[in-house]
Amino acid sequence: MMANLEAKSYMTPWQLAIVVFVTCVGAQILLSPRSLIADAEHGAGISVVIGGVLFYSATCLMLVLAKKYPDETIVEYAPRIFGKIGGTLVVIWFNMLFFLQVIQIFYGMGKIITFYMFDRTPPEVVILALLAVCAYCAVQDWGTIMRIQQFMFFVAYSILILVWLTSILNLQPENLLPLWPVNIKAVVGGGLSTWNMYAGYECVLLLMPLVYRQVSLGSLIKIMGASFGCLIVLFLLVIVIIIGVLTVDGAKNLLYPALIVIRSVELPGTFIERLENYLLIAWIPVVFDTLAAMMFFMGEICMRHWRQADHRPWVLFLVPIIYVGSILLDNQQVYEMANKFTMWLGLAFSFIAVPLSLSLSWWQKRKAGTGCG
Incomplete structure (x- = not known):
């Protein structure tokens, strides 16, 4: 049984699906769109769908395992599958995925908050404050x-989506044309690059022992499909609105196009500005939620690997x-290199x-069965 859990330590499949959804979304709705649009251009929306199906399939394999x-958890059974050394390498690999995502999110979040909210505060100070929380x-x-x-799933995401939907007021449908992309190879490659948007689903390998035993694999796969369906719709909404407002050329030349999209919105008859x-106020709790969960996962993996309580x-x-890893990503070029490396990892x-x-x-199980026979 996982250490440090309250009496109500088990999860329903729907709770697991919410955890996957919340962990996946995180910071990437603001950090990832530019690179995806630059790669896939008008086919970025199709890339989002391809990526969603692809990583849902990967999640299903993880559920089966x-x-x-x-x-x-994978920390316990990886050494039995791959041997002591091989299993340790797999566990390190698994933990590195969370670590690399966390430092990139802290870097991106610190940069955005500094630029748009506290322009006189060094990003290092913002990162330190966020890290402490x-x-x-x-x-x-x-x-x-x-x-x-x-709580965040029902409150913060509702506010975030509501604010984002106001940008539909500036959407120009002709900016979305052509609907069918010219470069199919770039669209497929864009589907792979959406890993940074969907990343976080790997947590099922750590949380599955908490899911009620009587739940069948088929039910888990269906419910997880609903989670990924919501992710696809949300990311499609972000990409389509960005392209529809800014055009492909405009979006790929901006570092954070989503914020430029929302900045241009004017609500007639109101005093609401900026x-x-x-x-950002709705986005910060969303990112906090993702970062806290990933930091918990990292600590839990280390605890289990070293067999502590x-x-x-x-x-x-x-x-x-x-903190050191976050501030070492000291410019956009280094950040993008780390982002690409993490994606392939x-x-x-x-x-x-x-x-x-x-x-x-x-x-191994077949061999053991044959040996017993």
Whole structure:
């Protein structure tokens, strides 16, 4: 049983689906659109759908793998599948995915908040303040974090989407043409690059032991499909509105096009100005939720790997490492290189490490069955 959990330690499939949704969305609705539109251009919306289907498939494979070891997380069964050294490398790989995402999100969030809200505050100070708040949440038990995620899902996301939908007022449908992309290869490549938008679904390999046992694999797959369906719709909404307001050429030449889109909105008959600040106010709790969960996952992985009873010392140990990693991404070029590296690391984990784990697991169980026979 996972340490540091409250009495109500089990999750329903719908709670797991909410955790995946909230963890995936995070910062990427503001950080990722520019690079995707630059790669896929008018086909960026199709890339979002391709990516959603692709990473939903990867999540289904992870659910199948996790169901084979219902009482354990990947930290426990990876060494049995790959051996002690190989399993340790897989666990490090798994944890690195969360670490690299966390430092990139802190860097991007610090830069956005500094530029649009506190222009006289150094990004390092903003990152430090955010890190302290996220660390405080991450040292809580999973039951507390899960309740915060559920609250954010129903409140913060509703406000965020409501504010974002006001930008439809400036949408020009002709900017979306042509609907069918010319460069199919770029669209497919864009589908792979959406990993940064959907990343976070890997948490199912850590949380599955908490899901009620009587829930069938088929039900889990269907419910997770609903979560990914919502993710696809949300990301499509973001991409379509950005292109519809700014055009492809305009969007790919701006660092954070979503904020420029919302800044241009004027609500007639109201005194509301600078809508991008309202968007950021709704976005910050969303990102906080994602970062706190990922920091918890990192601490939990370390705790389980070293067979300790508490994840909190590990979270505190990781805080200065995360801070240093975030400020080392000191310019956009370094950030984009780290982003690309993380994407390929995540793709390889989902489509090489996980299928290989499943294959070896089936082979080992078949071999054990043959030996018994």
